[in-house]
Amino acid sequence: MNMTLMRENESPANGFENVESVPFSEKVYETSNLNLWYGENHALKNINLDMHQNEVTAIIGPSGCGKSTYIKTLNRMIELVPDVKTTGQIKYRNRNILDQSYKVEDLRTQVGMVFQKPNPFPKSIYDNVVYGPRIHGIKNKKVLDEIVEKSLKGAAIWDEVKDRLHENAYGLSGGQQQRLCIARCLAIEPDVILMDEPTSALDPISTLKIEELVQELKKDFSIIIVTHNMQQAARISDRTAFFLNGEVIEYSDTNTIFSNPNDKRTEDYITGRFG
């Protein structure tokens, strides 16, 4: 019933220091030969990446390298940008999501997203969390109450807000708002959570809390996170993909990327020589 209880039985599996290479779990996403254009601008070039269940996959790279574009393609939010064209395939659980017959609402019910800036709705904390379940037709008050408690606990914000669930979400601090957004995402129990630079607008302490949270969440969800903070990628991810100019330069387990990169450009980037 309770996520916190469950977790106590798990061994802490966040570090990569003892692990030479991370064993492969079931694939969640398989991207093959993905190309994307904004009008004439070739933003993603022949991307091939597989992402795995119950792992944190980090995407790093300098500004404009296509990392945000790529993560937005994974739940087709990219279609909100006018004049976008894609070729290739992205398979989510063995079905090509770029196929227009794939209903985008179904996809986004399975794949949640957390944005760069916290974007709670101008409603109460409670209403924010139950928004997803409600639009999907869940009305039972008892069930909704349970979902709220479970989601807020899951996002490690329950203790801070349990006494003011019916106050406006805008009264929360930036870090709390972002955790609320994560709770809102958890409320419909997605399979995958996409995070697009979720801590870039937050202070270091809030950032730390989100990072710890990500470590907890990966036990139940698969997480794909875009970050421009390399230390963050090193701290929290199992695998890291390095993007540059719309291409994947290198993709392997985080340990390898940061200690023994294959490509000179990866090394230059992680040692801070550019970007």
Add this chain to the structure above:
Amino acid sequence: MELRKTETYSVQQMILEKKSKKKINMEKVMPKLLFLMAAISVFTTIGIILTLIFETFIFFDRVSIVKFLTEAKWLPFASTPSYGIMPLVIGTLKITVIAAVVAVPIGLATAIFLSEYASEKTRRIIKPILEVLAGIPTIVYGFFALTFVTPVLRDLFPSLDMFNALSPGIVVGIMIMPMIASLSEDALVSVPKSIREGAYALGATKLETTIKVVLPAAISGIVASIVLALSRAIGETMIVSVAGGSTPNMSMDVTSSIQTMTAYIVQVSSGDAGYGTTIYYSIYAVGMTLFVFTLIMNLLAQFISRKFREEY
């Protein structure tokens, strides 16, 4: 998915069950319904314009358009009628100019005061009062002009006629002032704080910042608000019918009785001009002229706010 195994229920499962029960596809139906609603206003507009054009053509069949535009007398009820629109246009313009002279300085000053200087408390008092002013029915303004403003003005200028351009002009100005004030205030408030800070950081005073930085940044919104307000002044009917009189004339004198385009239309439509008479059709021609005026003003407002919009 360990979480789900330990659950007594699964949200995703519930979502799936609920979804299979949904029958009518609202996502497909609603946009069509919304489009239909939006189309109503389009068709109404087209309908009105077509009627206007059609009846106007009948009028120009009887009265030459050249005479309509050039003749200096508007005497439809005379035994040898004369249909020169200019006196009515001049009547309207007199009202508009007087209104502008009253409304622009007061409205703009109010906007600047509210957005730059007023404390939150003062704003909370002044803004609702402005809104009340904007909500007063124009017929009330009309009687205010006739029974209060005119007598006061006549005490000051004994030569003023009972019906004149000055009094309704001033009152139309008072009527459109809140519109200028509130739209201009919106434009001023939306100038980002960072731009103001940039000026302050160079040692500019509050007044220098307001006049030389904030005002120019908001100029497109301000000008658009003025043009829109004047377009309302042109179309204003009740005040000028009640207090302006019904004597079309070409003089620039504001102390004597006038007639505006709108007041003429009121006079004829509430009077006894029979259907099918030339006088009957003349109101469409006058209406058309009025429409062209306000259309130009509205297009101008749109053009200005687009052309001179500062990107921030």
